[in-house]
Amino acid sequence: MNVNYVLKHLHHVITEFSVSLGVRLIAGATISPVRDEVSGREGENVKLSCQYQTTETYIALYWYRHDSDLQAPQFILWKGAKSRSALQYIPDNRYQSKTTGTSTELTISRLTLKDTALYYCALETQ
Numbered sequence: 083m084n085v086n087y088v089l090k091h092l093h094h095v096i097t098e099f100s101v102s103l104g105v106r107l108i109a110g111a112t113i114s115p116v117r118d119e120v121s122g123r124e125g126e127n128v129k130l131s132c133q134y135q136t137t138e139t140y141i142a143l144y145w146y147r148h149d150s151d152l153q154a155p156q157f158i159l160w161k162g163a164k165s166r167s168a169l170q171y172i173p174d175n176r177y178q179s180k181t182t183g184t185s186t187e188l189t190i191s192r193l194t195l196k197d198t199a200l201y202y203c204a205l206e207t208q
Contacts (some may be wrong), residue, residue, distance in 0.1 A: 132203035143186035149199035
């Protein structure tokens with residue numbers, strides 16, 4: 083059975099959720115998905131990727147999932163990049179993240195049908 087995943091650019095969502103999610107976008111910083119849609123089979127792993135650009139060095143990259151119009155996107159994890167690359171918070175071990183100076187990757191292990199959702203990547207700078 084195929085499970086579909088959709089990544090969307092978070093830029094238009096950031097202003098709506100900036101207070102509740104604590105994410106801000108500074109002038110000149112951008113983040114966007116590498117592919118708009120990714121699919122996988124139950125039990126497999128899937129990787130979702132976003133590219134970002136910023137001149138800042140204190141970077142945190144966040145991942146959220148949104149599976150219901152009745153609630154806000156749900157936090158999955160955050161991982162540092164550049165000078166913060168040793169920092170991370172990943173509460174569920176089914177999720178892994180890799181970051182570089184220009185990208186973030188979310189790996190979802192052991193897919194299930196419940197993983198079907200809209201996934202957001204977000205960039206925080208300080």
